[in-house]
Amino acid sequence: MRSWNIAHAVEGLRDIALDGTLAFTSAGRMAARAGGRARHPEAAIATVVRRHANGVAVGGFLTGLGGFLTLLVALPVNVVEFHLQAIRMVGAIARLRGYDLTDERVRTAVLLSVAGDDSHAILRQAGLGLGGISGRLTDQLTGRMPPGP
Structure with missing residues (x-):
């Protein structure tokens, strides 16, 4: 379950x-x-x-x-x-x-845009903050966001 x-x-x-x-x-x-x-x-x-x-x-x-x-x-x-x-x-x-x-990338981007300014904190709480290794991971995640059409 x-x-x-x-x-x-x-x-x-x-x-x-x-x-x-x-x-x-x-x-x-x-x-x-x-x-x-x-x-x-x-x-x-x-x-x-x-x-x-x-x-x-x-x-x-x-x-x-x-x-x-x-x-x-x-x-x-x-x-x-x-x-x-x-x-x-x-x-x-x-x-x-x-x-x-x-x-799925678009769906994630939609959620992050609804979160607005809190999206930074949400990523940090998920262990994807801006410093060191986790900062590189955040960059990779945001780099996977879909490009503009």
Whole structure:
């Protein structure tokens, strides 16, 4: 039996956001919808970002409806929902830029971009810091990120 840990949870969120489920549209489908209606990739990206902002606003509003009584359940749900939408948005933008969302390197880059400034700390906590041997390993990992299309 596989034990649960945070890495499996993050990979699960990533897979749901990028690949979709019955109730959650995939990043590729979101990109296809936005790209089909736009004349330029930048316009499609603006559509994806706008939809993301609207979705997060609705999620935040719904989280607040229950007030203090539902806060213990609603807040973690809202945090997970926000991250799902953020990963999907970044994945859709990557797809619109021509990246293959099935490539594990792209999937890792999407997660690191969602982590933002914390990605440096995440790599360091994973033993991939910037000094010595681990710094070279980090350079190799980032060097394996997919080149621009």
